[in-house]
Amino acid sequence: MINAPNIPAHEGPSFRDSLTSIDSKGQRVFFYPKRPNGRYYNRRIWLSYALMGLMFAGPLLRVNGHPLMLFNILERKFILFGVAFWPQDFKILFVGFITLVVGIVLFTAVKGRLFCGWICPQTIFMEMLFRRLEYVIDGDRSAQRKLASLPWSNPIKLRKRTLKFVLFFALSSIIAHTFLAYILGSERVWSLVNHPISDNPGVFLSLILFTFIFFGVFWWFREQVCTIVCPYGRLQGVLLDPNTTQVAYDFVRGEPRGKHGRERQKGMGDCIDCAQCVEVCPTGIDIRNGSQLECVHCTACIDACDAIMDAIDKPRGLVRIESELGIGRQESRFWRPRIILYTLLFGVLTGSFGYLLVSRTKTETSILRARGQAPQHLPDGRTGNLFMVKSINKTFQELPVEFQLVSKTGSLDMIGHSLIIPPQGYREGAFFIYFPSESTPLRKTFQSKPITIEVRSGGQLLERVHTQFQF
Numbered sequence: 001m002i003n004a005p006n007i008p009a010h011e012g013p014s015f016r017d018s019l020t021s022i023d024s025k026g027q028r029v030f031f032y033p034k035r036p037n038g039r040y041y042n043r044r045i046w047l048s049y050a051l052m053g054l055m056f057a058g059p060l061l062r063v064n065g066h067p068l069m070l071f072n073i074l075e076r077k078f079i080l081f082g083v084a085f086w087p088q089d090f091k092i093l094f095v096g097f098i099t100l101v102v103g104i105v106l107f108t109a110v111k112g113r114l115f116c117g118w119i120c121p122q123t124i125f126m127e128m129l130f131r132r133l134e135y136v137i138d139g140d141r142s143a144q145r146k147l148a149s150l151p152w153s154n155p156i157k158l159r160k161r162t163l164k165f166v167l168f169f170a171l172s173s174i175i176a177h178t179f180l181a182y183i184l185g186s187e188r189v190w191s192l193v194n195h196p197i198s199d200n201p202g203v204f205l206s207l208i209l210f211t212f213i214f215f216g217v218f219w220w221f222r223e224q225v226c227t228i229v230c231p232y233g234r235l236q237g238v239l240l241d242p243n244t245t246q247v248a249y250d251f252v253r254g255e256p257r258g259k260h261g262r263e264r265q266k267g268m269g270d271c272i273d274c275a276q277c278v279e280v281c282p283t284g285i286d287i288r289n290g291s292q293l294e295c296v297h298c299t300a301c302i303d304a305c306d307a308i309m310d311a312i313d314k315p316r317g318l319v320r321i322e323s324e325l326g327i328g329r330q331e332s333r334f335w336r337p338r339i340i341l342y343t344l345l346f347g348v349l350t351g352s353f354g355y356l357l358v359s360r361t362k363t364e365t366s367i368l369r370a371r372g373q374a375p376q377h378l379p380d381g382r383t384g385n386l387f388m389v390k391s392i393n394k395t396f397q398e399l400p401v402e403f404q405l406v407s408k409t410g411s412l413d414m415i416g417h418s419l420i421i422p423p424q425g426y427r428e429g430a431f432f433i434y435f436p437s438e439s440t441p442l443r444k445t446f447q448s449k450p451i452t453i454e455v456r457s458g459g460q461l462l463e464r465v466h467t468q469f470q471f
């Protein structure tokens, strides 16, 4: 962890013992961060709006008439980029999830917590939607503090708080609708909007619940999601190392800090102790104290400090994205053992995930010998086994399937018609498999041999299923 060695004695390392958002009595400390402005903030605005656009449009986008993304946990139905996944595809989803986690770990070890400040939906919604709306209604930091100190009987405060409440609630409701559309599908949510509540009471209650949760988070809980709730933030201590680049204060250049002006002594560092980097921080920390759990790498403090450096005619970058070794004027290494290990692991997992996706079959078939059925020894010298089959169609099209035994001596007789499986559905059936007898009917113990059955549709091989035949 970067820790500035020249921090004033009264600040000491005690800031690590408590959260900035909670005071000594355990009461919530509410922050009024100053509106950021600068090159990083402008880039974040564009990225955030692009991501928000994708997030809101996600449930409405269709591939061949089906959702682009669906995470229906209740009905165990998942669609990723237009491809449907079943619970039977659990191993693919699991490997995909682990690949994603290792990818985030690798990214964090290289670039720090940039994901939190730039990509995470919580930060994007909070800083780029709700906070910006708050600046429009309440004004910047000082106006917000003044407004907060006014009594509720003040008509200006009452009017502004009411307006903010209504808009925050409306936005929370839109986010809740979008969130639910990812789980249930946009049609179900749309049907709720267009039909009486009594038609969809469960969906309506979920919608109300999520709206209140989002409202509570963005109205009151805010940055505490990142500092108290999010497990990813808590992992930073083990994911970062001295070579990791992160938002950092250059204490070598900045210290000893001192106010700008005529009294400024010779030999002082570039930090003029203006506290602009603290005032813009949405988690209320002072980056000059070194890397801290609360820092979400939003880079607002970099913009604030760069503006000050411009004003006092000093080079930008007193607060910048830099590694601990870089701050200490030592060369940092990109390829270190943990990065090599994470990269190898990520490569293997990505390859495995790709292979599982490519080799994924259109159907998932289970073929089992009928329970309690002994082999049938026929007068023509053949032995027959009855098999029960269940075949799932993972595609969005109807799929007629046939079964073929891979054998030169055996045969497969379907009972009834061949199966026609509806889209996203399944069908059950049964067939007999016959082989020339290999033992006498009077034998008391059975012998098994492995057999392979091909599942085909229109002549195309879909999958091979292995099972056992009993003599």
Ligand code: SF4
Pocket (backbone or CB within 6 Å): 247, 277, 280, 281, 282, 283, 284, 285, 286, 287, 294, 295, 296, 297, 298, 299, 300, 301, 302
């Ligand atoms: S210290 Fe800087 S980068 Fe970290 S949260 Fe505060 S403003 Fe953002």
Ligand code: SF4
Pocket (backbone or CB within 6 Å): 249, 254, 270, 271, 272, 273, 274, 275, 276, 277, 278, 288, 304, 305, 306, 308, 318, 319
């Ligand atoms: S904004 Fe820059 S100069 Fe001002 S207190 Fe922060 S680090 Fe020092």
